[in-house]
């Protein structure tokens with residue numbers, strides 16, 4: 157892009173390693189597409205960020221509507237929040253740290269462990285924020301390739317470990333591919349004794365967790381979020397489970413008041429309504445199976461089995477970027493990938509049944525236009 161030699165003005169004083177930095181590609185906000193789709197903004201079907209199509213618990217909306225103290229800072233030490241989250245996760249509060257979305261904790265963990273020249277092992281293709289935050293902090297990403305079904309190659313992980321390795325990131329289930337890593341592989345990675353972050357952003361959909369292992373492995377850290385199962389992506393609330401000493405360090409280096417009071421209220425109310433929210437998770441899981449069956453009927457897409465609230469598909473005929481654009485024109489947003497490791501693939505979040513119907517109809521029309 158730019159060479160530091162051509163950068164002038166105050167720009168020449170920014171950290172030179174960030175001059176060509178590749179940012180994270182975030183999902184599109186529907187309002188930015190005004191006038192660019194065949195449907196009005198209100199009609200856009202958003203299947204690009206694995207949000208919960210049913211929204212949050214109604215208890216959250218009710219409590220926020222009458223919350224009296226927005227003028228007062230939250231408790232920076234997160235006392236009530238940590239206790240609430242500890243109760244839900246089934247661990248002691250001394251292990252919990254909360255953040256404005258689990259993304260923020262990924263960044264914080266990297267700040268804690270990774271300095272310039274340190275290495276982070278990333279099991280690619282995977283969630284791009286691990287790369288993003290590592291590079292921002294001057295660390296080096298060591299990529300270990302997953303196999304053709306996106307399974308982790310544990311032998312290759314061990315071979316990639318060097319003197320500068322500081323942390324291993326494992327999204328489980330993985331994003332954007334949706335598959336799970338078996339516990340025996342995770343145990344083998346934990347036996348390296350390096351810090352391991354198991355990112356369980358989709359835990360409530362997968363039902364698989366390493367949480368029972370946290371007291372046995374002092375190098376195990378687990379990441380969770382309220383964005384997906386609890387429908388709170390817009391409010392930004394995530395948390396992690398850490399060895400107590402690491403939790404203390406994270407609380408010390410985080411910015412003050414990193415979780416807002418609305419998020420605390422939302423957690424309090426969501427946790428009063430867990431059964432209701434988990435019933436909705438079941439509805440989403442049933443819809444995922446229907447979506448998978450429907451996608452399979454389209455011979456030009458190859459959907460992969462998923463343990464999450466999204467389905468990853470290879471596009472067997474044509475370019476994923478064109479498919480994404482055609483769907484967007486029709487008012488349906490999906491995520492596409494066109495990188496060396498993820499050539500021509502799309503990721504579709506599971507929506508409501510009517511969203512599946514609209515998506516499949518649009519895909520059939522696009523397929524007919526393409527004569528496939």
Ligand SMILES: Cc1ncc(COP(=O)(O)O)c(C=O)c1O
Pocket residue numbers: 205206256257258259260283327330331355357380381382383389392393394
């Ligand atoms: C694997 C994974 N981890 C973490 C996140 C971040 O979630 P949030 O910052 O909304 O808690 C996501 C979001 O898509 C994800 O897919």
